[in-house]
Every structure is written in structure tokens, then in C-alpha cells.
Amino acid sequence: MAAVPEPGEPGKGKPFKLLGILDVENIPCARDSILYGSLGSVVAGLGHFLLTSRIRRSCDVGVGGFILVTLGCWFHCRYNYAKQRIQQRIAREGIKNKVLYESTHLDPERKPTNGNHSN
Amino acid sequence: MAHPLQLGLQDASSPIMEELLYFHDHALMIVFLISSLVLYTISLMLTTKLMHTSTMNAQMVETMWTILPAAILTSIALPSLRILYMTDEINNPLLTIKTMGHQWYWSYEYTDYMDLNFDSYMIPTLDLKPGELRLLEVDNRTVLPMETPIRMLISSEDVLHSWAVPSLGLKTDAIPGRLNQTTLSATRPGLFYGQCSEICGSNHSFMPIVLELIPLKHFETWSALTS
Numbered sequence: 001m002a003a004v005p006e007p008g009e010p011g012k013g014k015p016f017k018l019l020g021i022l023d024v025e026n027i028p029c030a031r032d033s034i035l036y037g038s039l040g041s042v043v044a045g046l047g048h049f050l051l052t053s054r055i056r057r058s059c060d061v062g063v064g065g066f067i068l069v070t071l072g073c074w075f076h077c078r079y080n081y082a083k084q085r086i087q088q089r090i091a092r093e094g095i096k097n098k099v100l101y102e103s104t105h106l107d108p109e110r111k112p113t114n115g116n117h118s119n
Numbered sequence: 120m121a122h123p124l125q126l127g128l129q130d131a132s133s134p135i136m137e138e139l140l141y142f143h144d145h146a147l148m149i150v151f152l153i154s155s156l157v158l159y160t161i162s163l164m165l166t167t168k169l170m171h172t173s174t175m176n177a178q179m180v181e182t183m184w185t186i187l188p189a190a191i192l193t194s195i196a197l198p199s200l201r202i203l204y205m206t207d208e209i210n211n212p213l214l215t216i217k218t219m220g221h222q223w224y225w226s227y228e229y230t231d232y233m234d235l236n237f238d239s240y241m242i243p244t245l246d247l248k249p250g251e252l253r254l255l256e257v258d259n260r261t262v263l264p265m266e267t268p269i270r271m272l273i274s275s276e277d278v279l280h281s282w283a284v285p286s287l288g289l290k291t292d293a294i295p296g297r298l299n300q301t302t303l304s305a306t307r308p309g310l311f312y313g314q315c316s317e318i319c320g321s322n323h324s325f326m327p328i329v330l331e332l333i334p335l336k337h338f339e340t341w342s343a344l345t346s
Binding site (some may be wrong): 071 | 127145158159
């Protein structure tokens, strides 16, 4: 057990954490949310500046855009991820049931027969 | 088990712990965004020459900083409550095991299908074999079947202890005179380590818990051999 390197061990390189807390490499959807948020922040901030030439207010709009876009992408991605996990669980159970119950009366693919069995 | 200098949660080996990991990711993302906003606000405060000394009211900002935190707390509380109620579900456990905390070891009783009880002491550092884990190994591991709901009844013979296995998302206090119940279900075989989590005296750090989860077939063989 001690020979196998665990994920995140110093030997493999420390995981990169934004602000020292958010591990964007290993948390599902984190990297995409932060990247889309950054893009949204740049677009919103730059767009506001080009329209109004107000630097400070454009920075505020940029930060606000970052938070909103990151949150929006985060909730959307996590919702889809949760749906996918449920589908994977159903598929795994289905495969297990198929293997276990193949050719028995509990086989999920077996068509029900209505005729009487002869002796 | 944790690897050296680990700060985060251990990998999940039970459905509840998986849910807790996802909730932790969600809460951490919200904390990260709030921290970014606060850092930005601080940097704004530091880089202004203006000083507004006659503010009388600020209705808009006061409304925002009342409603937004309420919304954030709601978005954290709802998944949290969902997991809280999930941990209280009892899914027809197939096996019941009693564990008693002592100063300073755990004892386990398998009384469902056999009459087995044993003590589980930590292996002292000087007696460890090469490759074994310091302060975590025990002389008698608790052998359990995997992918099976198991009821754990936890109590104590003397002072407060706490029976905890982080990778399964379990922590239940062992209180003398009281029987606490928790349900565990591991998704994969292996060794799962935990330590006493309630201060109980000088050797509080030296009474670990080791669960050995094995397939049901092997568990039946083991129980036949030991009973």
C-alpha cells in the first residue's frame, strides 16, 4: 500500500489551488467554470470600457461578470454532472442485473409469454 | 488513509462520502468567489484618494448585501440538508456490529450469526513490520463485507470516544450509557483507517480503527473459520 503513490502526493507535484483553496485540477467542472468566468469577465469589462471609457466602473463590471459567469457555468455543469452520475449508476445496475439474471425469469430483456406451458 | 501533508478530504469509498465530497466542492467554489470579491473590494479601498465623510444612507448597497448573502446561504443550506437527511436513512442493514470504546482501544462484537468478540489495540511503533503505517495499524482488524449495508452500534465503557472512518464519511460519538447507531456501506474492498475523534485521555491518539472490507463470499468464509 505504501508503494503506490496517492493522488496529490508531493512526489507527483502539488495540485494547483486558486487562492490556496480551490483545486481546479481535481474538482469536476472547476476548471471550465473558472475559464469561462475569466472570459466573461474580460468581455464584460472590456465591453463596458469601450462603451463608457470609465476605468473603475469597468473593473467593477469585470469582477461582477466573473462572479456571475463562473457561478452560472458552475451550476449548469454540476447539474449535468449529477445527471450523468445517476445515468451511470442506472447503467451499472442494469449491466449487473443482466449478467446476474440472464436466462432466468428475472431477465429484464425476456419477453413475457402468455401461453400455458404444457406438462 | 490520508497521505502525508494532506489537507483535503480523503477519497470517497461510500455513497455518502461521495455526496459529501461534491457538496464540499460546491461550498468551496462559493467560498472562492466570495474571497475573490472581498480581495477586489480591499484593493479598491487601498487605491482611492477619495474620502466620503457624509454618507447618510445607502439603500441600494444595503439591500444587495442583505439579499445576496441570504441567497448564497440558501444555495449552501439546501444541498447540506439533503445530505443530512440522507445520512439518517436506514437501508435494511444485513449485519449488525457493536463497537465499544475503552481507554484506549476498541472492542467489536459480532453477535448476529456467530458469537465473536475481540479487542483491537494499536500496534506499537517498535512492533510494526516494514510497510505498515505508524499509529494506524491494529492487531485485530474489523472484517466486514463490502457493498452491504451494515449497522454499527457504538457505545463506550468509560469516557467519551468517537468512532470515525473519514473515507467512509463516518463519525459517531461513543457515549457511556448511550447506544448510537450508524449505517455503513463501502463501495469497494480494501483497508479503511480511522482514529478516535473525541479526547479521551493520554492515549487518545493511539486507538485507531481499521476496517477490512472484503467480498461477501470471503466474509462468509472468514466468519465460518472464526466462529
